[in-house]
Amino acid sequence: MDGAKLMPHLLRAAALACTAAAGGILLVLIYLVLPLFTSGGWGSVIAWQWLPFQGRFGILPMVVGTLLIALGALAVATPLAVGVACFVQVLAPGRIKGICLALVHYMTSIPTVIYGFVSIFLLVPLIRQWFDRGTGFSLATATIVLSLLILPTIVLVLQATLRELDRSARVTCAALGFSRPAYIRHVLLPLCRRGLLAAVVLGFGRAVGDTLISLMLAGNAPMVPASPLDATRTLTAHIALVVATDSQSTFYHSVFAAGLILFLVMVLIQLILRRLGGTFTP
Amino acid sequence: MERMKRIPEPMLEIADLSVRFAGKQVLESVNLDLYPGELVMAIGPSGSGKTTLLRAVNRLNEAYPHCNTRGQVRIRLADRWWDIYAPSTPLAELRLRVGMVFQHPNPLPFSIYKNVALPLRISLGMNPKETLLRVQRALEAVQLWSEVKDRLHDSALTLSGGQQQRLCLARVLALEPALLLLDEPTASLDFKATRHIEALFQTLKQRYPILAVTHNPGQMRRLADRVMVLQDGRCVAAMSRPEIEDPEHSRRVMEAFF
Ligand SMILES: Nc1ncnc2c1ncn2[C@@H]1O[C@H](COP(=O)(O)OP(=O)(O)O)[C@@H](O)[C@H]1O
Ligand SMILES: [Mg+2]
Numbered sequence: 001m002d003g004a005k006l007m008p009h010l011l012r013a014a015a016l017a018c019t020a021a022a023g024g025i026l027l028v029l030i031y032l033v034l035p036l037f038t039s040g041g042w043g044s045v046i047a048w049q050w051l052p053f054q055g056r057f058g059i060l061p062m063v064v065g066t067l068l069i070a071l072g073a074l075a076v077a078t079p080l081a082v083g084v085a086c087f088v089q090v091l092a093p094g095r096i097k098g099i100c101l102a103l104v105h106y107m108t109s110i111p112t113v114i115y116g117f118v119s120i121f122l123l124v125p126l127i128r129q130w131f132d133r134g135t136g137f138s139l140a141t142a143t144i145v146l147s148l149l150i151l152p153t154i155v156l157v158l159q160a161t162l163r164e165l166d167r168s169a170r171v172t173c174a175a176l177g178f179s180r181p182a183y184i185r186h187v188l189l190p191l192c193r194r195g196l197l198a199a200v201v202l203g204f205g206r207a208v209g210d211t212l213i214s215l216m217l218a219g220n221a222p223m224v225p226a227s228p229l230d231a232t233r234t235l236t237a238h239i240a241l242v243v244a245t246d247s248q249s250t251f252y253h254s255v256f257a258a259g260l261i262l263f264l265v266m267v268l269i270q271l272i273l274r275r276l277g278g279t280f281t282p
Numbered sequence: 283m284e285r286m287k288r289i290p291e292p293m294l295e296i297a298d299l300s301v302r303f304a305g306k307q308v309l310e311s312v313n314l315d316l317y318p319g320e321l322v323m324a325i326g327p328s329g330s331g332k333t334t335l336l337r338a339v340n341r342l343n344e345a346y347p348h349c350n351t352r353g354q355v356r357i358r359l360a361d362r363w364w365d366i367y368a369p370s371t372p373l374a375e376l377r378l379r380v381g382m383v384f385q386h387p388n389p390l391p392f393s394i395y396k397n398v399a400l401p402l403r404i405s406l407g408m409n410p411k412e413t414l415l416r417v418q419r420a421l422e423a424v425q426l427w428s429e430v431k432d433r434l435h436d437s438a439l440t441l442s443g444g445q446q447q448r449l450c451l452a453r454v455l456a457l458e459p460a461l462l463l464l465d466e467p468t469a470s471l472d473f474k475a476t477r478h479i480e481a482l483f484q485t486l487k488q489r490y491p492i493l494a495v496t497h498n499p500g501q502m503r504r505l506a507d508r509v510m511v512l513q514d515g516r517c518v519a520a521m522s523r524p525e526i527e528d529p530e531h532s533r534r535v536m537e538a539f540f
Contacts, residue, residue: 094347172388174345176453177378177405186404191391 032256045257050222057254064224065232069142070207076147081154086184089162107152116216119145133229137219140228146213150203161195198276205269211236292317293491299353301334308334309515321492325502326512332495336463340380381454382463386470387446389438394430397438398453420456424448444475464494513539
C-alpha cells in the first residue's frame with residue numbers, strides 16, 4: 001500500500017484509539033464509582049469531615065477548597081488578562097507587543113512544578129512575614145500562583161478574539177474619532193463578551209484541574225478555610241495525597257467520588273464551551 | 283458686499299503630498315484644492331492610490347504600519363486653517379470633522395440605532411435625548427428612516443448592502459462633519475442602490491464639500507464638478523465640468539490613462 005492509501009487508515013486508527021481511551025476512562029470511572037451508589041457509601045462521602053481513621057470520609061471541604069481556589073484565581077487573573085490582552089492588541093507599539101506576546105507564550109510553557117517550588121522559596125516566606133500568621137502555605141498563596149498559571153490561557157484565547165474584532169473595527173472606529181481607550185471600552189469589550197466567557201471557562205477548567213500548585217502551596221488541611229491565610233485542600237490534591245500514601249482501600253471511596261465530581265465539572269465546562277463555540281461565529 | 287465678491291477660499295488644501303508604505307511610493311506630489319459646494323472626484327485604475335489619497339486627509343494611513351507622509355494638508359474649520367499633520371492638531375477631533383465613507387459598507391456589529399448613536403455618545407458626549415433626535419435626522423437625510431424606524435434595534439448586519447452603506451453615511455452625517463470623503467462608496471452595490479446613493483450625493487454636495495474617488499467613468503460623469511486623474515500615485519490629468527460633459531474630450535482622457 002502506498003502512503004496516500006495508508007493515510008486514511010492511520011487517521012481512522014488514531015481517532016478510534018483516542019475515542020476508545022476516553023470511553024475507557026469513563027467506563028473505569030463508572031465501574032469504580034458504582035459501589036458508592038449501591039452500598040450507600042455515597043452518604044459517607046458527602047460529608048464535612050475527613051477523619052479516615054475514625055471512618056469519616058467526607059470530601060465536601062475539598063469541594064469547597066477547589067471552588068475557592070479556582071474562583072479566586074479567576075477573579076485575580078481575569079481582569080489582569082483583559083488588561084494584558086487589550087494592551088497587547090490595541091495600545092502596545094509593534095515591538096512591545098511582540099515582547100509581551102512572547103512572554104505570555106513563554107509562561108504557558110513553564111511546568112507547573114516550577115511555579116510550585118519557586119513559590120515555596122519566594123511567596124510562601126513573604127506571606128508568612130507580611131501577615132505574621134500561619135505557615136504561609138494557604139488558600140491565598142495557592143490562589144495567587146494559580147492565577148499566574150491560568151493567566152496566559154485566558155490572555156491567549158481572549159487575544160485571538162480581540163484580534164479578529166480589531167481587524168474589522170479598528171479603522172472604522174478611528175475614522176469616527178474614537179480615542180483608543182474609548183474604542184476598547186465601548187467597542188472591543190462589549191463585542192468580545194463571548195470570547196471572554198470562553199476564555200474564562202477554559203481558565204476555570206485549568207484551575208480546577210490543576211493539582212501540583214494546590215498540593216505544594218495550599219497546605220492541604222482537609223477543612224474549609226476560615227480566612228485566606230488558612231490552609232485548605234483541593235479535590236485534585238486530595239486524590240494525589242490519598243493515592244500516593246499507603247492508605248487503606250476504604251479511603252479509596254472518597255478518591256473515586258472526588259474523581260467523579262472533577263469529571264462532571266470538566267464535562268460541564270466542555271458543554272459550555274461547545275455551546276459558546278456553536279453560537280460564536282455570527 | 284465686500285465678502286461676497288472675494289474669490290471663495292478653499293475648504294481643503296493638499297500641497298505636494300507624497301505617501302510611502304514601507305518605502306514604496308504610493309502617492310507622489312499630489313496637489314488639490316477643494317472649494318465649498320463642490321464635489322471633486324479622483325479617478326484612476328485600482329492601485330493608483332485613490333484610497334490612500336482620501337486617507338491622507340483624515341490621517342487614517344497612520345492606522346496602517348510603515349506609513350510615511352510628506353507634504354501639507356490643510357483644512358479650514360470655522361474660518362481657521364489647521365495643518366492636519368501638525369503635532370498639535372487634535373487627531374480624534376479632526377477625524378470627527380472629516381467624515382469618511384468606505385469602499386465596503388462597514389457597520390459595526392451593533393444595532394442599527396447604536397451604529398449611529400455610539401459615536402455621538404462617545405465622541406461628542408451627547409445625552410440620550412439629543413442623540414435620539416440626531417440619529418433620526420441623520421437617517422432621514424439618507425432616506426433610511428422609513429425603512430428602519432420599526433427595527434432600530436435589529437443588528438445592522440441584517441440590512442442589505444445598499445442600506446448598510448446609507449447607514450454608514452448617516453453615521454458620518456450625524457457627526458455634522460465639515461467635509462466628506464467618499465471612497466468608491468457604490469463599489470459593492472447593485473445598480474438600483476447605486477443610483478439611490480448617487481442621488482443623495484447630489485443633494486449633499488450643496489451642504490458639504492465632497493472629495494470622492496471612483497474607478498467608474500459613468501459615475502464620474504454623473505457626479506463630478508471637477509476631476510483629477512490618478513495613475514501610479516501621480517496626478518496625470520484634470521478636467522473641469524465642461525470637459526467632463528464633452529464626451530469626445532473625456533473619452534480621450536480616459537483612453538489615455540486606463
Ligand atoms: N496599508 C498599506 N500598506 C502597504 N501598501 C499599501 C497600503 N495601502 C495601500 N497600499 C499600496 O498602495 C497602492 C495604492 O493603494 P490604494 O490607495 O488602496 O489604491 P486604490 O484605492 O486606487 O485602489 C497599492 O499598490 C497598494 O498595494
Ligand atoms: Mg481603493
